[in-house]
Amino acid sequence: MSAIIKDDILTDVNENLNLNESESTLDTMIHKVLSDMSNRGLLVGTDSTQTLVDGSKTLNYPTGFRSAINITLTDGSGNELRPLIKLSGGQKEYRREIAHGSFTSNPTYFSEFENKFYLLGSSAAAYTVLIEFRKNHAKDANNIEFTTEFENLMFAGTTFYKALQLNRSASMGTWGTMYQDELRKAVLNRKQQPSLLLG
Numbered sequence: 001m002s003a004i005i006k007d008d009i010l011t012d013v014n015e016n017l018n019l020n021e022s023e024s025t026l027d028t029m030i031h032k033v034l035s036d037m038s039n040r041g042l043l044v045g046t047d048s049t050q051t052l053v054d055g056s057k058t059l060n061y062p063t064g065f066r067s068a069i070n071i072t073l074t075d076g077s078g079n080e081l082r083p084l085i086k087l088s089g090g091q092k093e094y095r096r097e098i099a100h101g102s103f104t105s106n107p108t109y110f111s112e113f114e115n116k117f118y119l120l121g122s123s124a125a126a127y128t129v130l131i132e133f134r135k136n137h138a139k140d141a142n143n144i145e146f147t148t149e150f151e152n153l154m155f156a157g158t159t160f161y162k163a164l165q166l167n168r169s170a171s172m173g174t175w176g177t178m179y180q181d182e183l184r185k186a187v188l189n190r191k192q193q194p195s196l197l198l199g
Contacts, residue, residue: 001147030141033157064135073127153182
């Protein structure tokens with residue numbers, strides 16, 4: 001699927017509300033929809049740029065990071081380890097386990113603190129890292145990362161926010177309802193994807 005095109009949003013909103021708006025007047029509305037979609041965890045990304053060298057215990061958050069789905073390590077022979085498990089007790093549990101010295105094998109758990117992942121265990125070798133994560137969309141209406149799978153959601157949301165700006169109550173009711181329905185459907189669809197059930 002290709003990415004949503006800003007011109008298509010403009011055409012749709014103008015038709016829905018019988019307007020003749022220019023691209024730039026919709027940027028704020030598009031940003032609001034992108035933020036709503038990001039807040040619902042609909043935008044996912046991957047980062048395979050980091051490596052875990054022998055003895056290292058931290059990884060950086062990827063750009064735009066919102067929340068982790070999976071962190072998977074692969075050894076030099078191409079063997080993929082089981083995805084790391086997030087510690088339910090957070091950094092407090094991480095510090096307690098480090099103090100007890102109970103994890104000396106390869107990393108199996110992680111905690112998050114100050115824009116980093118702290119891995120519990122000492123890597124006995126170098127690993128390549130794959131981080132799958134939910135991300136925040138950049139505030140860039142000209143480069144929309146969502147694919148056409150989310151086109152109806154984007155159209156309904158942008159139309160709703162434009163109707164809200166224009167104080168058109170009938171349109172706000174119609175498009176607000178459609179927008180909420182599309183958001184619900186998108187969230188349900190995203191939760192059912194197998195790759196997101198592993199983390």
